[in-house]
Amino acid sequence: MPSAPRPVTNTAADKRWRPVEAAMRRNGYRAGGLIEALHAVQRAYGYIDEAAMRAIGAALQLPLSKIYGVVTFYHFFHLKPKGRHTCVVCLGTACYIKGADRLLQTISREQQVSPGETTADGRLSLLTARCVGACGQAPAVVIDDQVVGQAEESAIHRQLAGLNSAGPGSDEEQP
Amino acid sequence: MNPEELQRIAAEELQAKSAAKHRIGVCTASGCLSCGSREVLKAIEQEAAARPEANLRIEGVGCMGLCSRGPLVMVQSGPVPAENSGAGAETAFLFKELTPADAPALVAYLEQQKSDPPTVAAGSTASSLAAKRCDLSAPFFRRQVKVVLEQFENIDPERIESYLAAGGYRALLDCLHHRRPVEIIDEITRSGLRGRGGGGYPVGLKWSTVAKAGAFVPQAGRSSRQSAGATAADRPDGPRKYVICNADEGDPGAFMDRSVLECAPHRVLEGMAIAAYAVGADFGYLYVRAEYPLAVERLRKAIVQAEKRGLLGRNIGGSAFNFQVEIRLGAGAFVCGEETALLASIEGRRGQPRPRPPYPAEHGLWGCPTLINNVETLANVAAIINRGADWFAALGTEKSKGTKVFALAGKIKNTGLIEVPMGISIHEIVHEMGSGEVGGIKAVQTGGPSGGCIPAEHFHLPVDYESLQAEGSIMGSGGMIIMDEGAAMVDVARFFMEFCVEESCGKCAPCRVGTTQVLLLLEKIGRGEGTAADLGQLEELCHLLQQTSLCGLGQSAANPVLSTLRFFRREYEQLLVDNTGKSNETDGSQSPQQGPQEVKK
Numbered sequence: 001m002p003s004a005p006r007p008v009t010n011t012a013a014d015k016r017w018r019p020v021e022a023a024m025r026r027n028g029y030r031a032g033g034l035i036e037a038l039h040a041v042q043r044a045y046g047y048i049d050e051a052a053m054r055a056i057g058a059a060l061q062l063p064l065s066k067i068y069g070v071v072t073f074y075h076f077f078h079l080k081p082k083g084r085h086t087c088v089v090c091l092g093t094a095c096y097i098k099g100a101d102r103l104l105q106t107i108s109r110e111q112q113v114s115p116g117e118t119t120a121d122g123r124l125s126l127l128t129a130r131c132v133g134a135c136g137q138a139p140a141v142v143i144d145d146q147v148v149g150q151a152e153e154s155a156i157h158r159q160l161a162g163l164n165s166a167g168p169g170s171d172e173e174q175p
Numbered sequence: 176m177n178p179e180e181l182q183r184i185a186a187e188e189l190q191a192k193s194a195a196k197h198r199i200g201v202c203t204a205s206g207c208l209s210c211g212s213r214e215v216l217k218a219i220e221q222e223a224a225a226r227p228e229a230n231l232r233i234e235g236v237g238c239m240g241l242c243s244r245g246p247l248v249m250v251q252s253g254p255v256p257a258e259n260s261g262a263g264a265e266t267a268f269l270f271k272e273l274t275p276a277d278a279p280a281l282v283a284y285l286e287q288q289k290s291d292p293p294t295v296a297a298g299s300t301a302s303s304l305a306a307k308r309c310d311l312s313a314p315f316f317r318r319q320v321k322v323v324l325e326q327f328e329n330i331d332p333e334r335i336e337s338y339l340a341a342g343g344y345r346a347l348l349d350c351l352h353h354r355r356p357v358e359i360i361d362e363i364t365r366s367g368l369r370g371r372g373g374g375g376y377p378v379g380l381k382w383s384t385v386a387k388a389g390a391f392v393p394q395a396g397r398s399s400r401q402s403a404g405a406t407a408a409d410r411p412d413g414p415r416k417y418v419i420c421n422a423d424e425g426d427p428g429a430f431m432d433r434s435v436l437e438c439a440p441h442r443v444l445e446g447m448a449i450a451a452y453a454v455g456a457d458f459g460y461l462y463v464r465a466e467y468p469l470a471v472e473r474l475r476k477a478i479v480q481a482e483k484r485g486l487l488g489r490n491i492g493g494s495a496f497n498f499q500v501e502i503r504l505g506a507g508a509f510v511c512g513e514e515t516a517l518l519a520s521i522e523g524r525r526g527q528p529r530p531r532p533p534y535p536a537e538h539g540l541w542g543c544p545t546l547i548n549n550v551e552t553l554a555n556v557a558a559i560i561n562r563g564a565d566w567f568a569a570l571g572t573e574k575s576k577g578t579k580v581f582a583l584a585g586k587i588k589n590t591g592l593i594e595v596p597m598g599i600s601i602h603e604i605v606h607e608m609g610s611g612e613v614g615g616i617k618a619v620q621t622g623g624p625s626g627g628c629i630p631a632e633h634f635h636l637p638v639d640y641e642s643l644q645a646e647g648s649i650m651g652s653g654g655m656i657i658m659d660e661g662a663a664m665v666d667v668a669r670f671f672m673e674f675c676v677e678e679s680c681g682k683c684a685p686c687r688v689g690t691t692q693v694l695l696l697l698e699k700i701g702r703g704e705g706t707a708a709d710l711g712q713l714e715e716l717c718h719l720l721q722q723t724s725l726c727g728l729g730q731s732a733a734n735p736v737l738s739t740l741r742f743f744r745r746e747y748e749q750l751l752v753d754n755t756g757k758s759n760e761t762d763g764s765q766s767p768q769q770g771p772q773e774v775k776k
Binding site: 030031032033034035036038039069070073074075076077091092093094096097098129130131132133134135136137138140145146147148149150 | 208425520522
């Protein structure tokens with residue numbers, strides 16, 4: 001593997017790398033365990049950076065191009081760090097019918113962040129989902145992994161305003 | 176675990192249940208959790224702990240259907256109903272929209288040991304409770320016939336004992352000890368069960384194809400370093416078959432599988448194990464969406480519990496049958512619901528489909544014969560084994576047997592999950608069970624991005640595979656989105672096409688390029704800039720997409736457009752401009768896509 005200058009995820013010394021190693025070991029270091037390994041990286045670090053991809057490539061004997069191809073194919077994997085808090089607006093059919101697109105626009109305006117982006121201070125990532133399966137409670141918004149059903153604009157704004165800079169996700173500070 | 180042990184554990188659990196004067200079940204599926212059922216459960220537990228003389232048994236249970244009115248709490252009294260009897264408990268009340276503040280009133284009321292429901296006149300504390308009582312004789316509940324969702328109100332999804340008490344794993348042990356694989360396949364074939372993932376392929380036929388296929392030697396992985404304590408890695412290099420449960424429920428608007436996985440994970444595992452025994456597989460994968468964290472957590476728990484009880488793993492139930500199950504997480508790709516794409520994803524690759532044949536039944540995971548069934552299909556299996564093919568075949572219609580779970584969402588009062596016999600009319604589902612206002616509803620969308628919109632004039636149609644297909648929609652996995660007059664159908668078609676553009680895997684040109692072109696045309700028409708020629712081209716492209724795409728995603732991507740064109744063509748035409756750039760029917764000053772449009776077919 002060529003060693004390019006990069007923000008190094010030092011896999012040997014990093015405790016957070018252990019579950020990734022475990023996931024690869026569990027799958028016998030076969031190529032078939034690639035997606036499992038990527039899930040483990042994202043769980044531990046919040047996103048998947050180049051260093052992680054290179055380390056997995058070395059362990060599973062896969063070219064970086066193939067790993068990058070897989071990471072970018074699946075919507076669930078992120079290449080950029082997320083904010084300390086996340087707000088996922090569901091844009092599934094039921095939510096769409098009940099005005100999720102307008103909800104997204106107002107959140108985006110109020111929080112001054114475009115969908116898919118993170119606020120400048122790294123406080124909040126505004127994301128969208130194709131369907132979180134809470135269609136009975138449409139429109140649904142997921143704030144820090146908690147589903148908020150029948151989401152009303154005012155309630156969401158209050159909740160987002162109440163998120164302080166610490167809290168869930170703060171242990172996911174990037175190296 | 177042998178059948179005697181199973182019976183003993185089930186009996187103990189039932190006894191413990193029956194010992195309580197009242198059983199309180201709080202829904203702990205994600206729907207109710209999102210409106211605070213965990214807090215309600217805690218509050219009731221605290222209140223009950225303070226009053227032990229009330230003799231209550233409180234547990235978290237599965238989904239009770241009426242998701243829009245959560246948190247739901249079921250109170251049952253009297254003896255626990257016999258399994259499979261179809262009868263409810265002696266008395267059962269369902270409360271909706273309970274809050275932690277209601278807990279004292281509920282417990283105090285039950286302590287009085289009355290068997291009649293609280294009434295408004297019964298006093299100040301009980302009156303607020305009475306207002307929250309659901310009418311269980313309402314069509315929403317009364318019309319349901321539960322096979323897949325059966326006993327959800329009695330099953331604690333996190334405890335295997337609870338599932339055993341509801342008759343769980345009996346079918347599996349019965350199969351292992353008393354039936355040959357060929358007899359099981361025959362039973363499933365005679366039941367007429369068809370794939371519930373949307374395709375409707377006969378399940379018995381699929382099983383027998385896999386059973387007949389010779390097991391292949393799996394291809395060696397690229398790197399096979401020695402590893403200790405590995406699970407999948409110590410796969411024998413001998414011949415092998417696989418069973419895969421497709422739990423990649425990606426249709427926006429569908430949440431049946433999520434609910435089944437969250438509420439009765441063991442029912443799915445039992446179905447997988449029976450399938451594996453029948454086709455001769457010894458390894459299974461559950462391919463679940465990563466977007467369903469609660470389902471994944473409960474499945475993991477369930478697998479550990481089942482292994483501990485000897486109901487998964489080696490020598491299941493004391494027989495010679497081995498079956499191991501692993502979870503594989505999806506990563507947010509709709510196309511992975513297509514079976515060959517799903518296989519690619521489990522193999523660690525981009526989820527791109529490949530041409531069929533060869534079908535996975537003969538050449539599947541790592542080249543081995545593989546049975547792929549959807550969650551709901553597998554959840555039907557144990558019931559068919561327990562009660563027989565004839566019982567199942569008596570439900571439903573001539574060609575579509577059994578029941579179907581639907582997820583009702585959109586513009587109706589009662590949104591949530593229902594299970595109804597096949598052949599029930601859309602009218603009954605939408606207007607009677609869903610309490611949708613007659614006249615206010617314009618169409619129902621079934622089958623998600625692969626389905627179509629059925630206009631209100633056609634609501635007399637029975638819900639089965641063939642009838643829906645004849646109307647240009649599909650049964651799909653069971654999502655039903657109800658749309659009122661405010662829905663602009665061109666925009667609905669655009670919404671689904673945008674979805675398909677984003678989800679197209681990009682492998683074949685018809686889908687990759689075609690969906691984008693269709694979307695551009697829809698956007699142009701939506702902006703009020705389309706011409707009659709554009710409309711013609713739109714239709715032509717849709718047919719091209721249908722006929723030339725590689726997999727189901729592309730082949731069905733045009734369905735929402737074609738079905739809205741068929742039933743709501745006037746909405747498209749209203750948006751067209753003639754060649755001079757003048758709008759046909761709108762006066763140009765108003766944005767054509769806004770507001771409800773007056774449309775009659």
